[in-house]
Amino acid sequence: MSDQLSLSRRMLAVLCGGFCGTIARYVLSWLMQGWLGKEWPYDILFINLTGALLLAFITVLAESAFLIGPTRRLFINVGFFGAYTTFSSLALGDVLLFAHGQSFLALLYLFASMAGGVLAVWLGDWLGSWCVKCFKPLSWKAAPIEEQTGAKTAQATDNIAGDEYLDERDNAMTR
Amino acid sequence: MTLSTIALTGMVGMAGALGALSRYLLGRFIAERAASRIPQGTLIINITGAFVIGLLFALADHKLIASTLQIILATGFLGGYTTFSTMSWETSQLARGGATRLSILYLGGSMLLGLAAASLGLLMGGWL
Numbered sequence: 001m002s003d004q005l006s007l008s009r010r011m012l013a014v015l016c017g018g019f020c021g022t023i024a025r026y027v028l029s030w031l032m033q034g035w036l037g038k039e040w041p042y043d044i045l046f047i048n049l050t051g052a053l054l055l056a057f058i059t060v061l062a063e064s065a066f067l068i069g070p071t072r073r074l075f076i077n078v079g080f081f082g083a084y085t086t087f088s089s090l091a092l093g094d095v096l097l098f099a100h101g102q103s104f105l106a107l108l109y110l111f112a113s114m115a116g117g118v119l120a121v122w123l124g125d126w127l128g129s130w131c132v133k134c135f136k137p138l139s140w141k142a143a144p145i146e147e148q149t150g151a152k153t154a155q156a157t158d159n160i161a162g163d164e165y166l167d168e169r170d171n172a173m174t175r
Numbered sequence: 176m177t178l179s180t181i182a183l184t185g186m187v188g189m190a191g192a193l194g195a196l197s198r199y200l201l202g203r204f205i206a207e208r209a210a211s212r213i214p215q216g217t218l219i220i221n222i223t224g225a226f227v228i229g230l231l232f233a234l235a236d237h238k239l240i241a242s243t244l245q246i247i248l249a250t251g252f253l254g255g256y257t258t259f260s261t262m263s264w265e266t267s268q269l270a271r272g273g274a275t276r277l278s279i280l281y282l283g284g285s286m287l288l289g290l291a292a293a294s295l296g297l298l299m300g301g302w303l
Contacts, residue, residue: 010199011196011199011200014192014195014196014199015192015193015195015196016192017195018191018192018193018194018195018196018255019188019189019191019192019195020188021191021195021255022187022188022190022191022192022194022195022250022251022254022255023184023187023188023191025191025250025254026184026187026188026191026250026251026254027184029250048259048260048263051259051260052259052260052263052264054260055260055261055263055264056264056267059264074199078195078198078199079192079195079199081258081260081261082195082198082199082255082258082260082261083191083192083194083195083254083255083258084260085258085259085260085261086253086254086257086258086259087221087224087225087257087258087259087262087285087289088221088224088225088227088228088249088253088254088256088257088293089228089249089250089253089254090259090289091221091225091228091229091286091289091290091292091293092225092228092229092232092249092293094290094293095229095290095293095294095297096232098290099297110286110290113259113286114282114283114286117259117260117262117263117266118263118266118267118270118282120263121263121264121266121267122267125267
């Protein structure tokens with residue numbers, strides 16, 4: 001049974017996630033600039049790296065259908081972390097560093113973002129797989145598996161994933 | 176916290192929600208048509224967003240738009256529209272799928288084109 005999520009429901013999930021993610025970035029960036037000053041864009045680097053890590057972490061959980069269903073995934077991944085992290089401020093911040101003659105800092109910022117982003121994704125993947133390995137068997141044990149028929153097992157996984165499924169194309173997009 | 180700070184935060188959030196929705200819809204639209212392994216949707220979204228943020232910065236610098244409007248559009252809309260997390264994730268997926276060269280091309284290309292687009296936006300905003 002793979003009934004599609006309605007477009008309006010998906011759009012609403014992305015809108016709500018985007019709203020929360022943008023405010024989280026705005027407030028956190030404002031706080032960090034208060035603590036550390038505006039000299040170097042620590043705030044955007046921190047936000048981008050934590051966002052990349054958590055996106056990968058949530059994606060692993062969602063793919064093994066552990067705790068995260070499709071609507072939640074759209075809300076969290078596409079909406080929240082998509083809006084929480086930002087590429088435009090990174091590009092502008094870097095160009096401004098170059099323009100002010102701080103080429104070394106600009107290059108450092110650029111490479112820390114690029115390499116750091118990929119490393120953060122790997123770390124998030126690893127943490128996510130670890131969580132699935134450690135905690136998913138527990139939630140399966142909680143479900144009744146006395147009758148070990150294939151149908152029962154399939155039903156149990158359906159319940160964990162929630163009752164809605166995305167089509168293939170959308171699955172690729174929501175990552 | 177004053178009332179105007181709260182109002183501005185709310186406006187930034189709403190602009191970000193619209194930015195995220197634009198990214199989702201445009202990303203889907205491009206993904207349906209693109210036939211390359213390179214995630215063109217995120218690439219196009221990030222480059223256009225970088226161009227516009229440069230433009231807005233220059234316009235605000237020359238006092239052609241209010242700084243409040245710049246915050247709502249740049250931090251809000253463009254912040255929600257462009258994304259770093261998806262770009263990093265797609266890079267690592269390409270590398271994991273064995274397309275290491277393509278992943279480096281994608282990441283390096285995104286950054287270089289993004290910086291070029293932001294510079295172009297700044298220059299164009301300066302001319303206006």
